[in-house]
Amino acid sequence: MKLLKFDTIDSTNTFGKMHFSELEDKTAICADEQTCGRGRFERVWVSKKCENIYLSIILKPQNTLHIANFTQYLCVVAAKELETYKVTPQIKWPNDVLVNNKKICGILCESVLKNNKIQGVVLGIGINLNTDYETIKNIDRPATSLNFEIGAAVNKNEFLNNLLEKFFEGYDEFVEKGFPCIKKDYLKYENFLEKQIFICQKDGDEKIPYFSKYIDDKGNLVVSDNNNEEKIIYSGDLIL
Numbered sequence: 001m002k003l004l005k006f007d008t009i010d011s012t013n014t015f016g017k018m019h020f021s022e023l024e025d026k027t028a029i030c031a032d033e034q035t036c037g038r039g040r041f042e043r044v045w046v047s048k049k050c051e052n053i054y055l056s057i058i059l060k061p062q063n064t065l066h067i068a069n070f071t072q073y074l075c076v077v078a079a080k081e082l083e084t085y086k087v088t089p090q091i092k093w094p095n096d097v098l099v100n101n102k103k104i105c106g107i108l109c110e111s112v113l114k115n116n117k118i119q120g121v122v123l124g125i126g127i128n129l130n131t132d133y134e135t136i137k138n139i140d141r142p143a144t145s146l147n148f149e150i151g152a153a154v155n156k157n158e159f160l161n162n163l164l165e166k167f168f169e170g171y172d173e174f175v176e177k178g179f180p181c182i183k184k185d186y187l188k189y190e191n192f193l194e195k196q197i198f199i200c201q202k203d204g205d206e207k208i209p210y211f212s213k214y215i216d217d218k219g220n221l222v223v224s225d226n227n228n229e230e231k232i233i234y235s236g237d238l239i240l
Contacts, residue, residue, distance in 0.1 A: 001027070001168060008033045010035050011034050011036045016056045017112060020058065026058065056124040067118065070123050072182065073171075073182055074167065075097055075105075076185045078127065082105075087099050091186060092238060092240070093221050095107040099144055104128050106125070110122045129159060183215065193214060198210070199237065210224065212238075221238070
């Protein structure tokens with residue numbers, strides 16, 4: 001693994017996509033600040049200069065069958081590392097990590113194509129490690145930071161090194177086997193099953209009510225609608 005560090009960058013994911021062809025497989029890109037940080041559905045990810053994690057990983061697996069589940073794999077890795085700080089992480093399908101029902105971590109996976117063929121992905125993650133109250137207060141949805149939850153500052157380099165070590169420890173097995181090899185861990189952290197939920201495909205879309213039932217072996221969410229008919233949800237924003 002190679003680690004590139006920047007003081008300030010527009011977005012680690014954007015940099016990764018722009019330089020994908022010349023960057024080696026398993027290159028990690030980390031920044032102290034992002035000027036254009038973003039999450040799913042082009043939401044702004046507040047990325048002030050502080051000791052938070054703003055990270056993207058260049059991945060070029062030969063087997064691309066399980067790329068759609070890379071975010072769920074990284075969710076489990078992040079939850080396991082957060083757990084070492086004596087907090088109780090929760091996963092909200094498909095790829096948000098919460099603590100005390102507040103978002104602490106977001107993940108964005110972007111495929112890179114050439115001649116309509118997948119070359120690999122840029123897998124990005126933002127984790128609030130050391131955030132001030134003013135920043136958290138101005139986020140438009142419930143959010144938290146690890147320093148609030150444990151009442152102390154967090155060593156960013158230590159957290160980052162442990163996160164990357166955990167990620168690559170199980171990465172090759174995940175590329176080969178996919179979601180089934182992390183399903184038990186994923187379900188250990190879930191906070192959304194057997195509940196009334198809403199799903200929307202993007203910001204501003206209609207929120208459709210469902211009852212969440214289970215996760216299948218491909219990481220999809222299986223729900224029942226108002227007519228008690230099962231439906232598979234492949235992607236979307238889950239609202240509790």
